[in-house]
Amino acid sequence: MKISTKGRYGLEALVDLAIHSSEGCVSLKSIAERCGRSEAYILQIFLILRRSGIIESIRGAQGGYILARDCSQITVGEVLTALEGPLAPVACITHTTEPICERYGRCETLGFWESVMNTLNDVVNSITIEDLLKCYQEHKAIEDNKIEYYI
Amino acid sequence: MKFSTKGRYGLRAMVDLAVNARGEHVALCSIAERQGISTNYLEQVFSVLRKSGLVKSVKGAQGGYILAEAPSNIKIGRILRALEGPLSVTDEKVEDSNENETSIQHCIRTCVWDKMNEALNDLADSLTLEDLVDNYWKMLGVEETMYYI
Numbered sequence: 001m002k003i004s005t006k007g008r009y010g011l012e013a014l015v016d017l018a019i020h021s022s023e024g025c026v027s028l029k030s031i032a033e034r035c036g037r038s039e040a041y042i043l044q045i046f047l048i049l050r051r052s053g054i055i056e057s058i059r060g061a062q063g064g065y066i067l068a069r070d071c072s073q074i075t076v077g078e079v080l081t082a083l084e085g086p087l088a089p090v091a092c093i094t095h096t097t098e099p100i101c102e103r104y105g106r107c108e109t110l111g112f113w114e115s116v117m118n119t120l121n122d123v124v125n126s127i128t129i130e131d132l133l134k135c136y137q138e139h140k141a142i143e144d145n146k147i148e149y150y151i
Numbered sequence: 152m153k154f155s156t157k158g159r160y161g162l163r164a165m166v167d168l169a170v171n172a173r174g175e176h177v178a179l180c181s182i183a184e185r186q187g188i189s190t191n192y193l194e195q196v197f198s199v200l201r202k203s204g205l206v207k208s209v210k211g212a213q214g215g216y217i218l219a220e221a222p223s224n225i226k227i228g229r230i231l232r233a234l235e236g237p238l239s240v241t242d243e244k245v246e247d248s249n250e251n252e253t254s255i256q257h258c259i260r261t262c263v264w265d266k267m268n269e270a271l272n273d274l275a276d277s278l279t280l281e282d283l284v285d286n287y288w289k290m291l292g293v294e295e296t297m298y299y300i
Contacts, residue, residue, distance in 0.1 A: 008241070012259060015259065089153060103187070108162075108166035112283060113154075127263060127266070135261065136255060
């Protein structure tokens with residue numbers, strides 16, 4: 001059970017955007033460069049995040065992307081669900097229309113898989129982009145201190 | 152983000168074995184029939200479970216499989232790790248590259264992936280096969296009551 005590269009790289013790009021958006025909107029090119037991914041790939045991810053109302057795009061010469069809301073109002077759960085779909089360990093628990101398995105309703109393990117999904121959702125819904133931003137600033141301060149110390 | 156068929160079918164087969172064993176060996180083909188899984192596939196799954204010390208096999212006409220320990224001693228985490236490897240939401244490759252990670256990657260790993268993995272492993276290790284068997288009986292009990300009404 002793995003988070004795909006889309007979810008991993010997408011979250012990285014979004015945190016990069018949050019870090020640099022204090023200076024106004026951020027160009028796709030600069031995010032792609034800093035994250036070491038192709039511009040086309042970041043664009044693909046940002047189209048999804050824009051459709052999900054997590055980021056907004058600004059057109060024009062000084063254009064680029066900004067967060068649609070304050071970073072304390074965007075949860076990691078929202079971002080991962082937008083990019084990955086529901087964090088379901090098995091397909092049958094998110095099938096809303098009709099059961100895809102004939103064992104639905106008498107399955108020995110369905111309850112367990114539901115609690116896995118609920119547990120993972122609780123974790124990611126409790127973390128905001130602001131939390132990651134704070135962690136980044138603290139980590140960076142420590143790293144910067146290390147460099148000064150060596151000099 | 153999905154568990155593989157090996158993990159899904161293997162866990163179901165273990166609950167089936169616990170429910171139907173009642174101190175006797177259970178033939179693989181009877182588990183296969185009840186679970187709608189091919190006997191060939193179950194043989195592969197049970198070979199892994201046997202090597203991990205979770206089930207024992209007995210050869211011969213009355214042969215079959217039995218749990219190696221009481222259901223209350225078998226954690227779900229142990230079953231899933233035997234079938235799927237470490238319970239983690241990220242690839243091992245990602246976890247091994249800590250030295251080269253950027254500050255952003257470090258923060259996402261410690262604040263998100265590590266927390267998800269911790270919660271996943273804690274949950275799987277807090278439940279035993281007995282808990283799943285109990286839930287199964289409860290589920291069937293509720294269904295029966297509904298039928299009678």
